[in-house]
Amino acid sequence: MTRPVTPLLDRVAGPADLRALSDGDLRRLSDELRAELISAVSETGGHLGSSLGVVELSVAIHAVFNTPMDKLVWDVGHQCYPHKILTGRRDRIRTLRQKDGLSGFTKRDESDYDPFGAAHSSTSISAALGFTLGRDMGMPTGDAIAVIGDGAISAGMAYEALNNAGAEGRRMFVILNDNEMSIAPPVGAMSAYLSRLYANEPLAKMRALAEGFEAALPPPMREGARRARQLVTGSMGGQGTLFEELGFDYIGPIDGHDLSQLLPVLRAARARATRPTLIHVCTVKGKGYAPAESAACKYHGVSKFDPATGTQSKSGGGAPSYTSVFGKALTDEAARDPRIVAVTAAMPGGTGVDIMAERFPARVHDVGIAEQHAVTFAAGMAASGLRPFCAIYSTFLQRGYDQVVHDVSLQGLPVRFAIDRAGLVGADGATHAGAYDLAYLCNLPGFTVMAAADEAELMHMVATAAAFDEGPIAFRYPRGAGEGIEMPERGQILEIGKGRIISEGTDIAILSLGAHLGECRRAAAELEGEGVSVTLADARFAKPLDRDLLQRLAREHRALITVEQGAQGGFGAMVLHDLAASGLLDRGLAVRTMTLPDRIIPQASPAHMYADAGLTADSIAQTARSILRPAASVVSLSSVV
């Protein structure tokens, strides 16, 4: 793979080197940085579009502010690749999102230039305000700069932070990176508002002029000038911006790719700001790379690609993704039942509800990055008699957990949760792991929790959820392709709380929940080859448990192993509670619950991550051996005394 020629970038070991360059060199450096970014991500895949959009912004921030003493907090952090290249990690940028490589998001333990980790959106202003308070109380920290996108600022948490920062009145910077894109085109009133701000160019120019004049005044006169400017812009129909009403100074909108605007504005803001200051920067997602700029998705998330053409490498062997199976099954159910509606939090494509939207656009609602609202919005729909499917990745549903408890579970409302990306997800790493939904849902009274073992099971679960009105119901399934099995024309409605026997044995029972059934099949085959007779069962339901099945497995076998793609405290815990309560542990039944371990599993391929987690066919078989032939699998005592 040819590498770009980057004479200026080669001289930048860190931001201090940036600050020694002329503005003209900084412009040339930005071009080199963009070329390096395209080259690197063409080899690794990742979040190219958003990173391309902040090349100049990254150069300008590090050139003007005294990072790492000044704390630069990227929101989501998926756009941090130029920042990582500029802050001493260029040599590792081609390890991005790989096992033992650089994280695809900012990470505190990766660099002093990453003062705060990210990946879940809309946290940057809160964190930056925290650093600001630390500075004001004498902690060794300089200014705080939050860079937040127009998508991320649609989340409630961002307003909580703006509200507090505006009231605190402490000097801090919020750079709003407005590229008029989320993952999909942005939605919501805020997005429309920002576009109006951007469109109101003459007013913006007049405001910028007035601000320049104000800034030149001695501090005591500035407040008066600011009020006068607000009166003037107000009389021209340009009320103070929302941000000014919240106590921020507002600067912008400015062109986020033009260093001749960015540098002086950031320098002036840094020199003069006395209050929270929001700088509205307009950028283009995918900027400077034609295949990205022209793509509808702006190359938000790409696999490896040919930099000459932008053509991405295909992944997967042809089996349909769980996401597409869900989207199609939901659309078919929606065609049969007009009460079915869908809600997504800014991820119509990622969740597959865009498939339904093609056919029933009025029944699919994208609420922006607003999982808390999405859940309670769906609860309201359910209370009205509709049948809402709330489609949210496992990890992002964490953001709406209190709404799940308070608005859905306690009221017993029949919201259907389609939980995609359950289990380990690969390159996005620990922040995106769908590790906890079994634990955080199975403890909720009245919740029904299912897990699909394959894509046919997923179809059955969609049909089951569509018909189920007895309370909240969730079904989970993993990222990526299914097993490539034959799928039914339509999913069958499952009997609630009933699992299924896959194969009968007599020695040991493996009770699988969800998509690890394939690994369990391979473990059972390995054990059968050693003369161990295995019963393999698919629980289908983590709640309510199939008590008849549990009792039968417990009575007819010497040992029971549960397997799930989730952290401790989920399915296995529920099984243990039940076995203990029914006295089935009193007769010496050996039980092992195989879950994700109680530690963070860093990014790698899902297969590597499950191996790291000890959740492979071999480890399942080894667990069985350790129960059935303890002597054979443990060093004998005589050899150690």
Ligand SMILES: Cc1ncc(C[n+]2csc(CCOP(=O)(O)OP(=O)(O)O)c2C)c(N)n1
């Ligand atoms: C809480 C949460 N929900 C959803 C996501 C998935 N997500 C990642 S980036 C993104 C869009 C961000 O848009 P914006 O802030 O405008 O950044 P841009 O990609 O445009 O640079 C979304 C929805 C997330 N990271 N966190």
Ligand SMILES: CC(=O)[C@@H](O)[C@H](O)COP(=O)(O)O
């Ligand atoms: C940055 C972010 O949070 C999303 O873009 C996420 O990476 C999407 O995950 P999938 O690639 O699994 O849809």
Ligand SMILES: [Mg+2]
């Ligand atoms: Mg955006």
